[in-house]
Amino acid sequence: MDYSLNFRDKVAVVTGAASGIGKATAIAFGSLGANVVLVDVNEKNGLEVSKTITNLGVKSLFIKTDTSNEEETERMASIIKKEFGTPHILVNSAGIEFNDRGNLVDMPYDLLKKILDVNLYGYIHCVRALAPLMKEGGSIVNISSIQGLAVHSPGTSYQVSKSGILGLTRALAIELACSNINVNTVAPGAIATEGMGAVRGGESSILDPYRRRIPLKRRGRAEEIAGPILFFCSSLASYITGSVLVVDGGYLINLTPDFGEVIKPVVGDPDL
Numbered sequence: 001m002d003y004s005l006n007f008r009d010k011v012a013v014v015t016g017a018a019s020g021i022g023k024a025t026a027i028a029f030g031s032l033g034a035n036v037v038l039v040d041v042n043e044k045n046g047l048e049v050s051k052t053i054t055n056l057g058v059k060s061l062f063i064k065t066d067t068s069n070e071e072e073t074e075r076m077a078s079i080i081k082k083e084f085g086t087p088h089i090l091v092n093s094a095g096i097e098f099n100d101r102g103n104l105v106d107m108p109y110d111l112l113k114k115i116l117d118v119n120l121y122g123y124i125h126c127v128r129a130l131a132p133l134m135k136e137g138g139s140i141v142n143i144s145s146i147q148g149l150a151v152h153s154p155g156t157s158y159q160v161s162k163s164g165i166l167g168l169t170r171a172l173a174i175e176l177a178c179s180n181i182n183v184n185t186v187a188p189g190a191i192a193t194e195g196m197g198a199v200r201g202g203e204s205s206i207l208d209p210y211r212r213r214i215p216l217k218r219r220g221r222a223e224e225i226a227g228p229i230l231f232f233c234s235s236l237a238s239y240i241t242g243s244v245l246v247v248d249g250g251y252l253i254n255l256t257p258d259f260g261e262v263i264k265p266v267v268g269d270p271d272l
């Protein structure tokens with residue numbers, strides 16, 4: 001049993017790698033020896049992240065791809081096959097939300113369709129294009145959300161997409177088990193990222209009511225999601241497939257009303 005986190009000689013493909021959770025994950029893989037393929041629509045930021053990873057001494061390639069477009073994902077996979085041969089890891093993180101206009105009945109149809117196209121079909125396209133190339137086995141990690149497990153309204157279409165990812169993960173875990181590919185989900189809570197994590201405003205504005213309900217009393221960092229993702233792709237998780245790991249500072253399990261006022265610290269700084 002190898003208890004180390006070492007990805008030398010592995011090829012990791014990360015979608016949504018130009019920003020936030022995908023970016024932190026891509027850099028983490030590079031820092032632990034993996035060659036990294038970055039997939040995103042944002043070319044400028046994607047190339048910058050790729051440069052950061054190359055400077056770590058591993059191979060890195062940015063491939064501009066709209067993951068909601070099947071032909072583009074197939075093209076991306078053929079480039080990976082040519083440049084790297086066999087990929088070992090796929091992390092699906094590319095996602096969008098328009099939760100401010102998120103009720104199913106009110107939401108303009110084009111936005112509703114776009115969410116499902118990116119958040120659900122995007123993951124499906126990438127798996128269909130890349131899993132057949134993962135001939136040495138490996139790991140797929142799909143990023144869902146606590147909104148795949150519970151409702152925060154408005155945001156119905158986003159929640160449908162994020163719940164769909166949980167079903168997709170379970171079905172793929174069975175489908176790909178005989179190819180020695182484990183498939184798992186990470187479900188983040190409120191994570192401070194450049195893109196989607198900024199949607200609900202800064203720490204001191206709309207987010208305050210959220211933060212008061214988070215037992216760990218703060219939003220998570222993108223790196224704190226990258227860690228669990230790397231765990232699922234490591235030998236430490238070799239017997240885990242089809243599972244979902246919630247990474248939310250305790251938010252989802254907390255039913256305590258007025259939590260911020262009710263629970264006082266037993267030790268330490270009360271303002272922490």
Ligand SMILES: NC(=O)c1ccc[n+]([C@@H]2O[C@H](COP(=O)([O-])OP(=O)(O)OC[C@H]3O[C@@H](n4cnc5c(N)ncnc54)[C@H](O)[C@@H]3O)[C@@H](O)[C@H]2O)c1
Pocket residue numbers: 015016017018019020021022039040041042065066067068092093094095096118122143144145146187188189190191192193194195196197198
């Ligand atoms: N930040 C949070 O609080 C949070 C919470 C729960 C789940 N998530 C999930 O984590 C994932 C990453 O979120 P984030 O906060 O890092 O977001 P982010 O906006 O910082 O990064 C998302 C990246 O995806 C890319 N992208 C968007 N559409 C794409 C497409 N069609 N093709 C290719 N790339 C595309 C964007 O360009 C961006 O670089 C998403 O799936 C999101 O639903 C985020």
